Amino acid sequence: MRESYREELDDINACLVGMANSVGSAMSTATTALLDADVALADLVIAGDRRIDAVRESIEERCFTLLARQQPVATDLRAITTAMRIVADLERMGDLAEHIAKVARMRFPEHAVPQEVRPIFLEAGHVAESLVAKAGTVIAKRDVETAIELEAEDDVMDQLHKSMFRELLSEDWPHGIEAAIDVTLLGRYYERFADHAVSVARRVIYLVTGERPLSTPAETH
Amino acid sequence: MRESYREELDDINACLVGMANSVGSAMSTATTALLDADVALADLVIAGDRRIDAVRESIEERCFTLLARQQPVATDLRAITTAMRIVADLERMGDLAEHIAKVARMRFPEHAVPQEVRPIFLEAGHVAESLVAKAGTVIAKRDVETAIELEAEDDVMDQLHKSMFRELLSEDWPHGIEAAIDVTLLGRYYERFADHAVSVARRVIYLVTGERPLSTPAETH
8 A cells, every 4th residue: 555655646746747748838839829929829728728727636636535545644745735736836827828828819810919029028938938847857856956946047037027017118119008918917927927937846845855935936016 | 632633623714714804904905005105004015914924834834734643534634625725825815915015115106006997996906805805704604605606796806807908998098008017917916816715715615515616717818
């Protein structure tokens, strides 16, 4: 019994890594849909989010069943409650990728992102993908070093977010209010995506070291 | 031992209700700070968020200790894992109240909210307070009826959010891009606050009825 319990815990962890990969693909596809105004890709992301939600439910139930049947203590118990929190972060990251796809869909056949801020969103997409890939590694290997790297990379997203506001507020923003609203919300979605990746990293740091990180990720406005 | 365990579970629940009350006060104060451009009130909310975060940590640890020491099964186990999720929703609601206070602070001595959308934010503040008050009742009494009412009231927030966009996109929006960015983000904060209240309600419905609600709260935009 003890053996299969350990196998189940490992398998749940593998599912979390798989979920991180799915979320990474969703984010990558959503960014392409956004920048290319590609409605077919946007629809793929929107339809795919249901699968990510289903994986969340399945992992939650498996964690619950482990708690009920095996009554783990100490590190194993902490690993399961950590998994239950990580799965919530990952699901939310999937939602945010879906939100980005929905903005692309809403503005189709127009581009939601004007040329001036296109490089910012291209870069934000790359950073988001890198963050979630690192989050997958952190989950797979309980790798504190990568977790710390991940936090540092979140600073890049914050800088991108600030330069996005600078563009919006520059005197020659010619695209009017609607585009400004889209860009503001899109910027928020990328930033929140990054915050949840940081949250995953911090939960693993806490699991491994027992040290609770100082604060929730700083959010720029 | 069994007796004190049940008392501990009841006491954790009482702490969740207290936390919902604190979040309600934070939201109420943040809305006043925003509408009156009152920086002293804004600072109160910002400083107070640390207390809400500390309550979250304390409740999480108490839940964890209960799991480790008492190894509950069935309904009690479900109650504890539900509490661990509700505490995350409530903490996030506190963060969102803090975000609103920070916008008020950033624009002081100006008003962040132009006159045209002031009635919308006044109403959004009332709805937010009502939602979190209902969430407190739902937690305190495991009251499914109030949980269902709460979900219906979230529709009012969605309508307010839509009318906010209508104002922003009307041809005579005279306040420029910066105010539009503020209003867009503020609208998002109120909407997410309401979504988390719905999430609390749904978690309690699941705990009481065993039926998982159909989806995460619909987000407009």
